[in-house]
Amino acid sequence: SQQGEEDPQALSIQEGENATMNCSYKTSINNLQWYRQNSGRGLVHLILIRSNEREKHSGRLRVTLDTSKKSSSLLITASRAADTASYFCATDEGGSYIPTFGRGTSLIVHP
């Protein structure tokens, strides 16, 4: 079953703009992870944020987690055409430590 649900489903922006993707989930979690997938490729792990953390940064990526609202956001600042990909959030349902993926957000960055 899918736990995380991302929105929007698709996002199209110009290079240099910021891109924000949101993820909502239903049950309690130990951690939430964001992944990136280029078309037809495997997944690349971006960031893991634990349930006791509120914000994490990695380069141009900023992830927030609000456990009271059961939601997370991924912000990509100063986007580049190379950021074009699908982005998935994954949560572990009820402490199972097995990531369950949402449907993903398809991001297109126009040069």
Place this chain on the structure above:
Amino acid sequence: GAVVSQHPSWVICKSGTSVKIECRSLDFQATTMFWYRQFPKQSLMLMATSNEGSKATYEQGVEKDKFLINHASLTLSTLTVTSAHPEDSSFYICSARKASGSDEQFFGPGTRLTVL
């Protein structure tokens, strides 16, 4: 780093044949590996959890007799799609978790299966 490889990268086979996909952790030991299936423009759906030296745990709706999983060593898990049919055509992705117990999973590059 933690690298996971899959072999083959893609395979085309005739309906009724069996296909084996390998998942290897190249520079770490993985007590647990996971197999996912992804249809076009869809999310990853967990098929089964594979533990070294024991039987795999399959998700609801996944036929264990059709998707045979073997995790014979700490660096290798195999998924065999038996008597493949066109509806089995999909992108199969494995992931591995380090034996040290980290939460993070490391994903393979995926295997594209096309059944004619």
